[in-house]
Amino acid sequence: MSCPRIEVDLSKIRRNTQTVVRQLGARGIDVTGVTKASCGHPAIAQAMLDGGALGLADARINNVQRLRQAGITCPVTLIRTPMLSQADEVVEFCEVSYNTEIAVITALASAAIRRDKVHGIILMVELGDGREGISSEHVAEIAQEIMTMQGVALKGIGANFACLSGIAPTASQMASLCDLANEIETVCGPLLKTVSGGNSATLPWALGWRSTGRINDLRLGEAILLGVEPVTGEQIDGMQTDAFTLIAEVIEKGAKPAPFPIALVDPTLVKLRIVPTSGVSRRLILALGHQDTDISGLSMPVGSTKIGATSDHFVIETMRSPLRLGSEVSFQMNYSALMYAMAAPDIEVKLLDDRPARQTRHTQGKSERLTLV
Numbered sequence: 001m002s003c004p005r006i007e008v009d010l011s012k013i014r015r016n017t018q019t020v021v022r023q024l025g026a027r028g029i030d031v032t033g034v035t036k037a038s039c040g041h042p043a044i045a046q047a048m049l050d051g052g053a054l055g056l057a058d059a060r061i062n063n064v065q066r067l068r069q070a071g072i073t074c075p076v077t078l079i080r081t082p083m084l085s086q087a088d089e090v091v092e093f094c095e096v097s098y099n100t101e102i103a104v105i106t107a108l109a110s111a112a113i114r115r116d117k118v119h120g121i122i123l124m125v126e127l128g129d130g131r132e133g134i135s136s137e138h139v140a141e142i143a144q145e146i147m148t149m150q151g152v153a154l155k156g157i158g159a160n161f162a163c164l165s166g167i168a169p170t171a172s173q174m175a176s177l178c179d180l181a182n183e184i185e186t187v188c189g190p191l192l193k194t195v196s197g198g199n200s201a202t203l204p205w206a207l208g209w210r211s212t213g214r215i216n217d218l219r220l221g222e223a224i225l226l227g228v229e230p231v232t233g234e235q236i237d238g239m240q241t242d243a244f245t246l247i248a249e250v251i252e253k254g255a256k257p258a259p260f261p262i263a264l265v266d267p268t269l270v271k272l273r274i275v276p277t278s279g280v281s282r283r284l285i286l287a288l289g290h291q292d293t294d295i296s297g298l299s300m301p302v303g304s305t306k307i308g309a310t311s312d313h314f315v316i317e318t319m320r321s322p323l324r325l326g327s328e329v330s331f332q333m334n335y336s337a338l339m340y341a342m343a344a345p346d347i348e349v350k351l352l353d354d355r356p357a358r359q360t361r362h363t364q365g366k367s368e369r370l371t372l373v
């Protein structure tokens with residue numbers, strides 16, 4: 001089988017989606033599955049839909065086109081404010097987009113009119129993350145302006161948290177978003193279909209003890225794909241964290257005399273470096289590098305440590321044996337490693353499903369694998 005590769009267990013993505021859909025559904029909140037970390041991979045998107053996600057969202061129009069070309073017809077929302085230069089494509093491939101700039105909304109309206117369509121607008125409000133969004137005092141005014149435009153229809157408001165700041169939303173920020181929804185409806189009428197409370201970092205709030213108010217949508221990527229809560233990196237109860245596995249092949253093995261040439265380092269530091277001297281520890285080089293993934297975002301298998309990586313080589317030291325040339329080593333990835341690896345041209349994405357999943361074990365006879373626990 002080709003290496004490096006990512007094995008994706010679609011049944012785990014489906015189950016993770018079902019879990020959040022069930023929990024949030026009980027609070028009147030729908031799930032929009034975010035596909036950007038998988039570059040809009042259609043099978044992964046379909047697993048989210050099969051698990052109960054009401055629609056999909058992505059940040060890039062190319063990823064949305066990939067979904068459409070694969071025959072996915074559900075509503076797809078662009079969650080990054082569109083480039084002015086892409087207004088036509090946005091209207092063509094997405095029902096709705098998140099917006100922060102009136103000039104972009106105007107361009108979307110013109111593009112929609114040319115196509116005899118009405119494009120949905122969700123206004124993104126800035127409530128403290130410091131990334132995108134309209135400041136809350138201007139939202140109602142912009143909403144009113146949209147009401148006067150042809151070709152676009154105001155569908156909702158949303159906010160985003162923890163992306164730039166790394167700070168999860170507070171109850172008072174969530175209450176502000178609900179207040180803004182009410183304020184807009186006071187001036188524009190009851191037209192806000194969606195009040196989107198954020199990304200995976202909003203899950204703890206949404207599943208907490210407080211009332212979730214008017215929030216009726218969350219846009220979830222990381223929670224579904226990796227089963228973790230982004231701010232803490234902790235596993236979410238009941239979620240699978242191993243839907244994705246990155247597998248790389250050993251291309252060189254054997255002990256090296258020292259971790260690195262002593263002349264290259266400060267001699268006073270050399271003795272501080274702990275070098276395993278046990279005969280069972282050995283260096284391996286894997287055919288994987290910075291060009292493929294965020295090496296720092298890989299979890300090492302038990303008994304193995306990272307020595308270093310370059311663009312195409314990943315040097316590890318392992319107490320586990322026997323690993324031969326051609327053996328495969330498996331890693332779990334964090335969000336950053338996943339995102340780069342899914343976009344890497346040399347990494348094959350191999351889909352496993354509930355039924356064919358176990359068949360892949362037949363290949364193990366050929367090469368041992370080091371698996372994460």
Ligand SMILES: *Cc1c(COP(=O)(O)O)cnc(C)c1O
Pocket residue numbers: 034036059079080160198199200201219220221222223230
């Ligand atoms: C990436 C993104 C999401 C999804 O974030 P996760 O942490 O993967 O759930 C949601 N909304 C916006 C605007 C995003 O950019």
